[in-house]
Amino acid sequence: MEYNFTQIEKKWQDFWEENKTFKTTKDTSKPKYYALDMFPYPSGAGLHVGHPEGYTASDIISRYKRMKGYNVLHPMGWDAFGLPAEQYAIQTGTHPAITTKKNCDNFRRQIKALGLSYDWDREINTTDPKYYKWTQWIFSRLYNTWFDQDMQKGRPIDELPIPAEVEAKGKEAVREYVDEKRLAYYDDAQVWWCNHCKIVCANEEVLNDGSHEKCGTKEVVRKNLKQWMLRIPQYGERLIKGLDGLDWPEGVKDMQRNWIGKSTGAEVDFQLDGVDEKLTVYTTRPDTLFGATYMVIAPEHPALDVIVTEDQSEKVNDYMRAAALKSDLDRTDLAKEKTGVFTGRYAINPINGEKIPVWVADYVLIGYGTGAIMAVPAHDTRDFEFAKEFDIPVICILDPADATDEDSRAQVLAGDACWTEDGAYINSANADNGLDINGMNKADGIKTVIDWLGENKLGKATVNYKLRDWLFSRQRYWGEPFPIIHWEDGEVSIVEDENLPLVLPDMEKYEPGNSGESPLANAEEWLYVTDENGRKGRRETNTMPQWAGSCWYYLRYIDPTNDDAPFDSVQENYWMPIDLYIGGAEHAVLHLLYSRFWHKVLFDLGVVSTDEPYQKLYNQGMILAFAYENASGGKVPSDQVREEEGKFFHKETGEELKQIVAKMSKSLKNVVNPDDVTANYGADSLRLYEMFMGPLDATKPWAENGVKGVFGFLTRVHRFFANMDNIVEGEEDKEVLKLLHQTIQKVEGDINNLRFNTGISAMMIFLNLATKKGKVTKETAETFAQLLAPYAPHLGEELWELYGHSDTITYEPWPEVNESYIKEDTHNYPVQFNGKVRFQKEFAVDADRKAMEAAVLADERAAKWTEGKNVVKVIIVPKKIINIVVK
């Protein structure tokens, strides 16, 4: 009897489909489990072996939870807006919706072939107007929400208090005031523009080398365009705090914290000399004010005109012009050499009345803090470099007394080295105003100075975030249209909920305009609107970025066909939060941060019931492939490689090659297609191998032989367990029973800890014993089928049916561990002498210590190690080890 996986898998996939085996009910009486995969962008290339890794993991959990009696929500859908379909449309004229549908169909086919237990009745697609109606609806909520800093909460815009002085200025002023508070706003923004894609990119889509993440070209330039922005930094504090209660990988939490980049410090006002103007700086080290020897403002700083003096204006103007031509990137690239120009102006240090020069330099960024800094070269490395470059005095005010060696300390004190750590202040007192922090440490110094600044109205404690407003529009066709109308009188209005969705118009051409206009600007019938008063308006032609649809899709799965609301709130209340979210680490920051932001806004508005969406997050590791290189490091395509006795040779030249691990790539000819694996070994083998390769979160190389290995296992499982001659009635063998229950325990524990590789190994060990014994009872065989089913569901079902069951194994209760079978009466103790194992000796688990000690020492094998030596100590750890210390 052969393991005909093709037939078995087809049979059960059809069965599941016909019987809607995995349909999730609305029964809220059972405990729930929401297992979510990051939904894919359905690319034309189809599935790669990386996809099934996370999908299989969450599928095993889902199947296990069903057997444990949970109501499980395990859905799949498509993040289907995106550039490739639109590029294809530009080239061929094919509507992106057609390409998208084709790709979704292909992805669905491939995913179904893996035997994943999704409830396909809940499939969603971000490009479906019935879906993006609610994406637009949420955008409306963002538009109509402001963030109340005092309450740390988003609130409806009509609850925004309007200050009397604004009210007094009239309607226009009020509107302006309100618009400035909305979480979504429309404004000029300096944006990155990719000349190749003809699209605006978010800062984070421009890579460090200046190339565009999506297309890889370096045709990214700065442009000023009207854009939609979201005020995500207002939620900075909430986004940081919320991380604390989440079961996420620490690294991902850290990355989000760093990205949000909260810093606490103070704003300090400096009076400028000779003009009636103040310059406000942001600093995290107000304690070092006594050491400030100059100031720097960013080249784009608006006060620069007032600050620069007549005789310096030419130099400064040249510098500003040069800086404007540089991108942020060029600025950081040239980080090694600091540039700058003296403005000719001096400012008064508020702490001691000293005059210090104001410079302009591009190492200060306009977008962070106040765009101006006080420079303390003795205690800031960047300022130190600048001061050395331009011969500006360095005054040490923090003595690293106990923290470093005498040489280094002397250098710091002399201003020849920079010290950013803690110490004791020197030169930090002013008798005139009573401020004296000499001798204090850093923490006390900061606090004392901030208090002093506050009392004297010269500054205040401030919090800053690196996180910037989120650029939320793209000049594209294939995205959600903004439900926004720009009226001829300058008013902006949002389309009422009852008129959503605002559907994308059909078009003939998808070419974006060169000037940054979206293709929608050419959809004239769609574009222009007139209200009941005859006022003319023009629809927003930007569309939303791909992030939009993925920011809330997990909520739509809860109630995917609801036309009256994004989802039913009773169901939402039941299903949220997501119990397990599995996906790639590449989404550690952007998707997860954006989506948490939206979720918090919805929470504040009472739309959702939890503050955080994803309770537990897990990142599957990347799957790499073996590749080959010759002695000189040249890569050799895999089809040119011959393997012999574990060594690798070039087929033509015979040269010996080194096996390395690299990303799968067409050029290396080492790309693995899941369809091929399924065809050759079956979906159960693919699933099992992906789980057996190693820990789920590890990066690991694909090895064809490994697939053969697990295929062999499944073949042996089938050969043994599907052969009814081996399945007998009667009492089970003690040894088999013991191992069976150990296996249940191991497999279950490993599922709960997402350590699938060792769970599989436990099943292999059990099969090895069963095969050796030659027979097992039916009860044992059924239990084994249940353990196997979450991993290899097709074979699990097949065996289950073979044992006489007519219904699916999916909802059979998970086997219980019977401790009495596992309990050991005796333990075979390793006996160590000075930490080295010399022999084994068996004792009862509850044996008396003294008796054990005597018995071990009396053992003839012990004599060799105790002879001529004194037994100093005997350590006995019950059920673990015996160690005898001799001297």
Added chain:
RNA sequence: GCCUCUGUGGCGGAAUUGGUAGACGCGCUGGAUUCAAAAUCCAGUUCUCGCAAGGGAGUGGGGGUUCGAUUCCCCCCGGAGGCACCA
């Protein structure tokens, strides 16, 4: 430079709270089966000395704590990912 993770046989990887390092799988070696091969089954497989019994070394390197360290602490080296003039 900073943050996070990581380093174990020929390979992928196992080792509860510190307690027999190398489970399980691949590969390799030998054997059975076969006319032969594939497939399958059985045995062996960290390195090293030894015919063997039995020693010795060993988890990137160096130190430390401990009766005992892959596990805990310190320093160094290598690999992956992220951030990078954020004052």
